[in-house]
Structure formats: C-alpha cells, structure tokens
Amino acid sequence: MTEFKDINEFLAEAEEIISELSNTLSKLSEGINAGRVDPDTLNSIFRSAHTLKGISGMFGFAEMATLTHKMEDILDSVRMGRLPTNHDIVNIMFEAVDLINEMIVAKGKGEEVGHDKVDAIIARLNRIGESPSSLSVVSTYSDEDTDIDKGILGVLTEYEEHRLQQNMKAGNTIFLAGVEFSIAAFDEGLVELTDFLKSVGEVIATLPSTGDSKDTLHFDILFGTQKDAAYIEEMLKGRNLTVRRVRGLSVPVPQAESAGPEA
C-alpha cells in the first residue's frame, strides 16, 4: 500500500502559508487603521486558513485541524459581513498563527505543543464566533431584477455573490467586461487587465468561455467601481474589449447593521 502522506511536503506548504498569513494579517491591520479593508486581502486570509485546515485534516493532525477550522469559521463570517473586521479579530488571528507555527516546528521534530495552549485559543475563538455582534445575514437573493446572464450568476460562489451584493450596497456601479485572448498567452493579458480593474474598483469574478476561434478564450469579468460609466469607458478605450453596465443583485437585509468589509 502506498503512503499517501509526505510530512515534508506538509511542513513546506504549512510554513509557506504561515508566512503568507503573517503578511496578509499585517496588511489587514494597516487597512483597518486606514479605515479601508481590502476584500481581496480578507479573502486571501480566509483561503490560507481554509487550505491549512484541509491539509492538516488530511494528515490526521486533529488539533491543528480543529484550530484552523475555528479560524476559518470566523474568517468566513468576517468576509461574509456576519462579524466586524477589527483589531480584536486580527490580534487573535496573529496569536493563532504564532501557535500554529509552533505546532509546525514541533511536528518537524516529531513533538507536540501543549494541549492547554491549543485549547485556550480555541476557546477564545469560540467566544468570538458566539459573540452577540455576530450578524445573521439573509443569504438568499432575488435574481429577477438583474440583467446579468444566468449563466454567469450560476457559477458565482456564495462569497462572490456576497461581494456583488456588497458592491451594490456601497452604491458602486457594476460592469461586465468581455475580452478575448489567445489560449497560448491569455494569462499575461488577463492579469494586466485585472490589475488595472482592481486599481479602479473590485474584480468580483472572472469567467472563461470558448472564444471566437479555437485558439482563443473569451473572459467575462464582473467588477464593481465607484467610478462612473464615462470614466470607465474612457479608461478602457483602446483596449480590445467590450464593457457594459449591468444591474446587480438585490441586496439582502441584515438583521442588524453590518460592520463587515466595505468595497
């Protein structure tokens, strides 16, 4: 029977994720100080915790899987606007990351970190998750009012739907840009275009489809911005793409005022 697990592979990836988490948590902290939380940063932190949970679970590292699961739950609530984005959350995430780092170093030596330390931070994370400020947001929506193609709405993840709704809530204009690139070199052009769109707003989703020829791919890019249509059209002039303003999804009504990330 093959051994499916390579501890060195786990340790290398986990260390890389911890390093990434330290950087993105610092960036989030700076964003809070500046009064502007970047949804991409928050989502990147969530994804790091999500991946750590996945790999620790598959290696049977139960304590690390439980701890990262709690982190993931809280970070999901924060990115979905059910919990506020504040320094309390960032600080406990930093503490959790430091502890996971200790656990990873210990695993590398075949040792374990004390259960008490892990249990204590899990208990604190539980309290945050059960905090009365945790908001219950109705996540269903009506797509009757939107003119975004159902084929596009159908592939948005729950998080992407949420970001679309948050952009609407912030009064942003939603655009759908259509662009075609050769299959051989689409990534460079798409990354450049995406970076540009991120400089004027938020890219909510990128959806590939078959291009006009067998050597091309078409991409629909859904993005929200505070800029008006004339500005966006002017900025995108000269690029080989189509852009149209679309009506987004109706915004669900939270049961309390949300203090989640703003677009």
Next chain:
Amino acid sequence: MSSKILVVEDSPTTRAMIISAIEEVAGGLEIFESKNGFEALKLLPHHSFDLIITDINMPDINGLELVSFVKRNQAYRHIPLIIITTEGSERDREKGLSLGANEYLVKPFNPEMLQNVVKKYIKKG
C-alpha cells in the same frame, strides 16, 4: 489503453495526495497537474482528458467556473468531472452538481473512496 487525468488543485500537498491515491487505481494512468484554473485552461486543448478532478476554492478562476467552462464547451463537455473541496457551502455544492460535475467529494477525503470514484470513470485496461 491508458486514461489521462487532470488534477486541478492549488495546494501542492493536497495535489500530491490526490495523485498518490489515484496512481494506485490502475497501471499506466497519465496524470497531469495544474496548480490553478488558468493552467488547466491551457492544458485542455493539448490533451484528450478522460477525467478532471478539481478543487473549488482557488485563485484566479474558481472550480465552479472551470466546471462551467468544460461543460459548455463542445470539445470537452463529455469529460467526467469530480469536485474535491473542503466542506463548502451547500449552495456551492448544488451549483457544482447542477453545472454538470459528476461527483462531489469533501476533504479530508479517504483515498479508497476517491479511488472507487475514479474507477467509475477511467478506461478499463
């Protein structure tokens, strides 16, 4: 006759575990790996894949967008698709299956369970 399988997963550890598990299913499998959806889009025209295994939560394009692309493309829509993801939302699971994914497995997956699912879709040697 060997089967070609494409594994799309951004976590190198998870990708390696998936590949280790499916390598045991049959001899002579050709396994290709992509660390994101963009790499998968570039590989698709160059190989006639018999099965695609993808994660959902990935950077650039998500797994649902990849499933949608494959199932709406005349050249690829016949390829069976397995989604393997860490417990996600029920809505994402429903979307994956309604877009045409054949199976939806939740991490941490049991290697034998993945092998049994893969066996259903590969060519019998």
